[in-house]
Amino acid sequence: MHSLLRFTLDLFSDLPAPQVAPKPTAPPAKRARKAPRAPLVPPASLLPGGFDANGPLAPMDKAQAAPNLVANLVGPQQPVQSLRQAIAPAPFSHPLANRELRLAHAIVGYRFERAKRRTIGFMVGPDGLVVRAPNWTPIYEVEAALQTKADWIMRKLAETRERQTRREDARIVWADGVRLPYLGQSIAVVLDPSHSFKGVGAVLDAADGDMSAADSAGTLRVALPKHATPEQIRDAVQAWLMRQARANFIQRLDHFAPLLGVKWQRMGLSNAGTRWGSAKSDGSIRLNWRLIHFRQPVIDYVVAHELSHLRVMDHSPRFWDTVSTVVPDYATLRGQLKDDSIPKW
Numbered sequence: 001m002h003s004l005l006r007f008t009l010d011l012f013s014d015l016p017a018p019q020v021a022p023k024p025t026a027p028p029a030k031r032a033r034k035a036p037r038a039p040l041v042p043p044a045s046l047l048p049g050g051f052d053a054n055g056p057l058a059p060m061d062k063a064q065a066a067p068n069l070v071a072n073l074v075g076p077q078q079p080v081q082s083l084r085q086a087i088a089p090a091p092f093s094h095p096l097a098n099r100e101l102r103l104a105h106a107i108v109g110y111r112f113e114r115a116k117r118r119t120i121g122f123m124v125g126p127d128g129l130v131v132r133a134p135n136w137t138p139i140y141e142v143e144a145a146l147q148t149k150a151d152w153i154m155r156k157l158a159e160t161r162e163r164q165t166r167r168e169d170a171r172i173v174w175a176d177g178v179r180l181p182y183l184g185q186s187i188a189v190v191l192d193p194s195h196s197f198k199g200v201g202a203v204l205d206a207a208d209g210d211m212s213a214a215d216s217a218g219t220l221r222v223a224l225p226k227h228a229t230p231e232q233i234r235d236a237v238q239a240w241l242m243r244q245a246r247a248n249f250i251q252r253l254d255h256f257a258p259l260l261g262v263k264w265q266r267m268g269l270s271n272a273g274t275r276w277g278s279a280k281s282d283g284s285i286r287l288n289w290r291l292i293h294f295r296q297p298v299i300d301y302v303v304a305h306e307l308s309h310l311r312v313m314d315h316s317p318r319f320w321d322t323v324s325t326v327v328p329d330y331a332t333l334r335g336q337l338k339d340d341s342i343p344k345w
């Protein structure tokens with residue numbers, strides 16, 4: 001059962017996603033902040049065991065995820081506003097920050113948690129810096145350790161912010177003419193109310209040799225009026241992409257399964273944030289439909305990866321040997337499987 005759990009949590013983007021399990025108990029976050037220099041040990045971990053770089057916290061979208069978590073953690077007696085406002089001036093601040101410290105030339109608001117561990121741990125995730133320390137480590141030691149790691153922390157915080165800016169820039173604006181990647185090529189969405197489409201909603205016209213659009217894979221004609229709302233356009237395009245994804249993935253599963261000597265039973269499309277795929281020992285495979293944005297070799301790597309789990313349930317050298325029998329350049333392709341290289345929906 002344990003190995004099953006492990007390999008179903010599979011194929012995440014390499015962005016560390018600190019999973020914060022919201023607990024109804026209100027943490028004394030504010031109090032901890034008011035006495036930041038106190039060498040006293042704050043209460044034991046407020047969020048026991050809810051932290052895992054591979055945790056299934058789907059949304060990488062801070063704007064969506066943060067308010068709920070803040071609301072859940074802070075509780076009614078501590079208004080969300082006061083905490084957020086108090087930390088707001090810091091240029092780098094975790095939405096659940098309960099301490100802050102000057103590192104290099106910046107004030108960094110970070111999430112501090114006590115944990116059952118032997119060393120002080122730092123993690124820079126999409127929300128910012130999270131620090132976990134053993135129950136017996138005094139705060140001044142934690143802060144000293146942060147200072148020695150200041151360069152690394154500031155670099156990671158800057159990189160994370162840059163990555164989020166790129167993702168925001170990549171957000172699709174749903175309108176007539178919008179372009180989006182499909183199988184690694186750019187397609188244009190065109191609203192075409194005159195088309196009948198035989199009830200399928202959208203049709204892809206292959207590229208017609210237009211030299212001005214070298215990477216264009218054509219035009220997706222969507223059966224919607226010109227005054228369609230962004231939501232209607234998004235839904236129609238997503239429905240089309242999901243149909244393509246399903247057909248594509250099934251075809252590739254059928255291609256790779258016999259090569260690997262395995263049988264898959266079911267394929268479900270998922271939409272789980274940065275989890276690209278998962279496999280269960282009963283032969284069911286789940287694949288993120290957004291993979292359809294990537295080039296076919298990248299999709300093939302994910303398909304082969306999940307099918308290989310039907311032979312090897314972990315990520316041991318034997319597992320990667322299995323993957324490499326059908327996708328020899330898996331390491332390169334794996335590196336191209338970046339969440340921030342595809343548009344944000």
Ligand SMILES: [Zn+2]
Nearest residue numbers: 010011305309
């Ligand atoms: Zn895996």
